Amino acid sequence: MSYINADSILETIDMIRVHHLDIRTVTLALSLRDCCDNDVKVVGEKIYEKIIRYAKNLVAMANEIEEEYSIPIINKRISVTPISLVGESCKEYDYVYLAKMLDKAAKDVGVNFIGGFGALVEKGCTRGDIALIESIPEALKQTERICSSVNVASSKAGINMDGVLKMGQTIKKAAQLTADKDGIGAAKLVCFCNVPGDNPFMAGAFHGYGEPECALNVGVSGPGVVRAAIEALPEGTNFSDMANKIKQIAFKITSTGELVGREMAQRMNLPFGIIDLSLAPTPEIGDSVAGIFQAMGLEHAGAHGTTAALAMLNDAVKKGGIMASSHVGGLSGAFIPVSEDAGMIEAASKGCLTFDKLEAMTSVCSVGLDMIAIPGDTPADTISGIIADEMAIGMINKKTTAVRIIPAPNKKAGDKVVFGGLLGEAPVMNVNTLSSSKFVQRGGRIPAPIHSLNN
């Protein structure tokens, strides 16, 4: 029997209209493993043709579903097999050309980002991996929609310190080549530890080696909804009750994502992949993870207690969301990007939130150091040191960690960088100026921790 539940209807409408509940991304994950050839031009053509064939209706379908449920679907995106693999059989490597073909395909189907211009090198690099990594800065300069990710560590393999050293240089160069846009190249480049192969969120989305031919993955969001729910609790509500409230909200957010994901997948005749139940902020006021910390009772993000608040939030989101979806995957947790979160931007600008505090927070958040602008004269070796620290946190704690930092060309601490759109803007933050050079230049691998031997 059908009936009208006025409270449920009003709550849903309020979540969407007032508190920015949205589907953050529907991401078509697509294998390009069958696009290999020894002629790079043929590879590029095959890539283009396959993406168009699978993704031509992606945006139209998403718009249709958005209309039917009146829930915004913010981003439509594509993730593909790490391109190092796809281009590796070519007689002559030309990864920049492949990036341009990916970019063209993304543009022609109307998606704003395509992820997977990357490599998995946690234990070492193949020839193709090296060629791809070296092409990243130029590829990011010459394209608009490409996102690049490189996995340089895992709990099973340890940390590839040669890769870490190379990524420090690559990030720096990517920023320098896009100096006219505050180093935006580096904002589309991320290096990982324990990267998941089904993550729908950029810049780290790619279609992993163990994944099927194609899938539709969905990333939900809703920091504003969580904040509103916490604010609506009676003053002084204890942590157990607050955690329960977050779980209830996470369930509702995730169920909506599951509905949208399944509908999309069915209409596009694709298998439904996973829901990534993340709290992904946007620069819009009220859509902030830092705002949740304030609702919990902290004066601002960065106050002592922030790491505990984030740990509880991250855990409660997962516990609430897991029941709402048949397959949860990706990064699933709370993101703490600085430039994409109005509250984090404010905290960083006021000096309440420091680089070191952010690093501590990454030990309990869903990913890592994200969208942080640092002085443009930061040496590449220092960036490698930052990456090494972050990878160590991920490796030892068996979690995903990542580094997406922007050494903003010609900018110093206290200046501002502006990327626009979802990438937002950020104050340039101080980093430690002590040298890490001799350490990161040792080369080789940091061995996997003892608990990797769990068979």
Next chain:
Amino acid sequence: MQENRSENKIIITVSGVDRIGIVAKVANVLADYKVNIEDIKQTIMQDYFVMFLLGDISNAEKSFKEIKEALQKAGEELQMEIWVQKKQIFDKMHNI
């Protein structure tokens, strides 16, 4: 004719300052588009009139999008806010 299934159920939420003819106007649009009204509920919340209609679009000849546009146009004329959504979103979100 489509089957009487849950994806054919829509919820229309109308809110704004109370005035004469709101129910009549919305119901007229639904009749024109062959949307069957299965349930109606209305209330006053914080001085605002709020009405919920459960409709079935199984016999509608026009698409969901066209029905929604017609209702939103009626909403503009009434100076009321109108949300038109498939019911599944509420079922999914609020039930385990």
